Amino acid sequence: MPRSPASPAIAGSRATLDSIDFGLKPGDELKVETTICHEIRQHQETVAIDHVEESAVYCGHPTAAMYGFQSYISTPIFLEDGSFFGTLCAIDPLPAKVDNPQVIGMFKLFAELIARHLDADRRMVANEQTLSEQFALSELRERFVGVLGHDLRNPLASLQAGIKMIRRRTEDEGTLKILMMMQNSIDRMLGLVGNVMDLTRGRLGGGIKLEIKEIDSLQSDLMQVVDEFRSAAPERMILTDLHVTSPVKVDKIRLGQLLSNLVGNALAHGDPDREVRVEAKTRDGQFELAVENHGTPIPAEVLPRLFEPFSQSADNAPQVGLGLGLYIASEIAKAHGGQLNAHSTPEKTRFTLTMPAA
Secondary structure, three states, rough: OOOOOOOOOOOOOOOOOOOOOOOOOOOOOOHHHHHHHHHHHHHHEEEEOOHHOOOOOOOOOOOHHOOOOOOOEEEEEOOOOEEEEEEEEEOEEEEEEEEHHHHHHHHHEEEEEEEEHHHHHHHHHHHHHHHHHHHHHHHHHHHHHHHHHHHHHHOOOOOOOHHHHHHHHOOOHHHHHHHHHHHHHHHHHHHHHHHHHHHHHHHOOOOOOOOOOOOOHHHHHHHHHHHHHHHHOOOOOOEEEEOOOOOOOEEEHHHHHHHHHHHHHHHHOOOOOOEEEEEEEEEEEEEEEEEEEEOOOOOOHHHHHHOOOOOOOOOOOOOOOOOOOHHHHHHHHHOOOOOEEEEEEOOOOEEEEEEEOO
């Protein structure tokens, strides 16, 4: 092997280790046409010379005479796509045993390692660029959805105002029934728009906005949400067990949204012949809110992604809305410094919010 291998063509290098007095200084370049490496570029085969003066092929070769070496080895470096990148070479002004399977095999192995490193680096750069482009596109898409959702509220508000005006001016039962159906549709659309805007704020890093206040009568606010569901679905049984005995610092509008999403989910996926139970209590500085229903249990493989946006229902029932209800509820819990958990068995499915009361 060469005692002091050197790299004869490193452009712009900041330092050079020249133990064989090759004469290459930092920043120097060699014209590739004057090297044997250029020939390897053409035939793409390894060249190994033990002793130039004794070589039938390279004896008197102008390159050896120009740079004053007697032993030389160089192997091509091929990238993953088969393209030629360069060569790995070593020289010595004295003869050396390099033309043998062991040394040639080692150089080929190093050339492969270099190629793999270069390919990995290229893939990493390409992946980073792709991820950056995808992130920018995703952010643009999220902002567009947010703006669209915001702009949809104005025409929906106008429709609401028109329905209220017509309801005050008519007593016809058929007309009032149609107006009520229209109002329900608008309310549902406003709920979808609100969920989409909450999703957009969460994805863009804004999170769920809260207006925290200390509420002394939180129990009555929770009952209001439950009574709305009782009025909308009088055929369903919704039981309550509320013991909120101390004040709770909370955004009651958002908490009502969380409870509404959980009760709506329980009614949609629970056994229609069994009750839905809503429980709330304060204890040891904690506020706990739970919604429980009976029916088909949530599969274990579904539970880890249950609070992801656009997740499908666990019981293969037709999905109502965009699949954002549980995601929004979970985000509201996090915004309050709490956590929303799900536990499901063949007997019952229970969603539990736990958060600091103060």
